[in-house]
Amino acid sequence: MSDLETFRSEIRAWLEANCPPEMRQPVKSDADVCWGGRKFVFQSEAQKQWMEVCAAKGYTVPDWPKAYGGAGLTPQEAKIFRQEMARIGARPPLSSFGIWMLGPALLKFGTEEQKVHYLNQVAKGEIRWCQGYSEPGSGSDLVSMQTFGEDKGDHWVVNGQKIWTSYADEADWIFCLVRTDKTNKYQGISFLLFDMETPGVSTKPIKLISGNSPFCETFFDNVVVPKDQIVGELNRGWDVAKYLLGHEREMISGAGAGGDGGMSGIGAAMRDVLAEEPVLRAQMALFDVDNLTFRAHGERFMDEWKTGKAHPAYSNLMKYVGTELNKRRNELVMAVGGSNALEWESERSNGGSKARGWLRTKANSIEGGTSEVMLNVVAKRILDMPGA
């Protein structure tokens, strides 16, 4: 048996022994997601146990080095780990912006001290992070942001406002873009980390068209941030932010696709209805073609990305394709559901989960860079189209 096959059988046995049956059920809503952090209330004993056994083995972040709380798996091993998790339908033991976004940024730009301190907290689910990027006047044109950190010797005093901060009201710490030089647009931004309980930080949830409030406005009023809480060099935070946006795009591109992401479940359940709706059925069939395509595309992208063969801007393409596909999926789920899918509060509709989920997906192609910005980036950086 090759080393990888041995590894696969070990992982399979470990998952069999350690993943509780409840954690092999599909994630139905945000309430089923384990986010970790100081304020997090576990939904069940199984959820807590699953996170803890994984954290102890480094399996919450399997491809991070062991010193930072990971399991130190190689790309091939990590792929096998993902495949074996998927095989039994295991839920992610821990989901967090710390894993998806801050982690990769710290691994690349952090000091050794920062990596050991912050990454271990993330891997163990002790600290939940949020991201402070967008501002009311700075959406797609993020670099125009104004939140300012005034240099006070051994610390900065930060004033300003962020918007669309995901789960800011539930997060423990924030990684935040702060202007530290007003005279230089791109090279005047720093990437700072600070505790959301620092005096002067306040949050206000934003109610969305889905009726839910996953995002907040976040206000900074004379917030003191010590100088050692900067990632990367002073005024070079934009480099960190760009690198991290790549990971955000990678994440969003694969988000929202429960199960295999296709129409087989709903299609088979609604078979009789669809027999009388040939045009709708055809739309679903074409969606399924694109869904299978995207799965294969994602797999190929990951294989190329992890071995350094992917174009550095490729995640922009995946973000565009994946989010547009997810919006299409939800349009079809609503269409197949008919008037049943319109229900907003009933128990029968699980509190309007289809309708709310559908509305939520409309943000997919806006957050983390709009589809239009993604297409600009692909055209210029990958296709090398002329012009400014």
Added chain:
Amino acid sequence: MAMTLNEDQTMLRDSARDFMGSEAPVKHFREFRDKGCKDGFSHGLWKQFAEMGFTGILVPEDQGGLGLGHIEAGIVLEEIGRNLSPSPFLTTSVAAVEALKLADSAMRERWFPGIIAGETVIGLAIDEGAKHRPEKTACTAERSGNGFKLSGHKQFVVQGASSDMLIVAARTAGAAGETDGLTLFAVEKDAAGLSMEAARLVDSAVAAHVTLDGVQVDADAVIGEVDGGWSVLTKMLDAGRVGAAAEMVGVGSGAMDMTFDYLKQRKQFDRLIGEFQALQHRAAHLYGEMEGARSVVMKAQSLLDEGHAKAELYVAAAKAKAGLACNLAVREGVQMHGGIGMTDEYDIGLYMKRDRSLNEFFGDAWFHADRVAIMNGY
């Protein structure tokens, strides 16, 4: 397996790319078209394919071939597509070889050496109407003497009139629409009662209408099992489908690259037209579609090579997606080239014609999307 080419596959791609680019570029295709070549391809080029080792790529090693898989066949097909290189490779070395692998040893020994040598051409006599519906096969094979007597009509038999042998799907039992009761036969070109009418297609390929008027074949002309031809047919068609999909990735990529180059050269309103965001977004979208097509085709190839249970689903998705993406590439290609794209002198229109034929070959995108829905349970 990883969805990236390994070292050997990368070398094969480089040599196929060099070979097609120098020996069979679009110029080669044009020359044959302008000559009104009756075969639609060059026998000399087919021999060169053999010298390169391409012809026996899917033939097992112990039978004189390279014993490689669909990924490798697809690598060659992509370069064929990119250069519009006319050859019997897809029908003979990919689809027919996959069917013949399931034939008895006498038949394999009869046909493999000629295929590997680049001397034999095999036609696929499957379709009976204008659309690909293999289960609707009505052509009959009645038991007669030591064998069978075949009667019926076939069409879209690519390079049929130049073929040494036709693989004919016929019904030994059951009724049109049923997958049981089909049998595949190897019918040699000089069989009595076999007649063909060659027709040139929009892409200058030549396909035949075939009439089988009581064609007598021996029992040993059967490929696989009598009445159980569906499994052989499926294997042959899936090889052809994923192969056509790979060729379309090549056609689409060729058209796309040519178009992107044009956007970087052509000036209007004192600017390169590639500076216009309206065109940049369409270009980026097209690139995403082609990259998706490339990925799903590769996935289907690797699942076929593994003999995976989901191979058929992915083959259908791959043929559908490659068809849709390649079609978008040639339509955007002609549109973005403007007036020059409408001229015969310019190559982009040739890609549009080739796409149309390949989309239709082995079932179009709508046919395969329908199959995806059926396999997904609705």
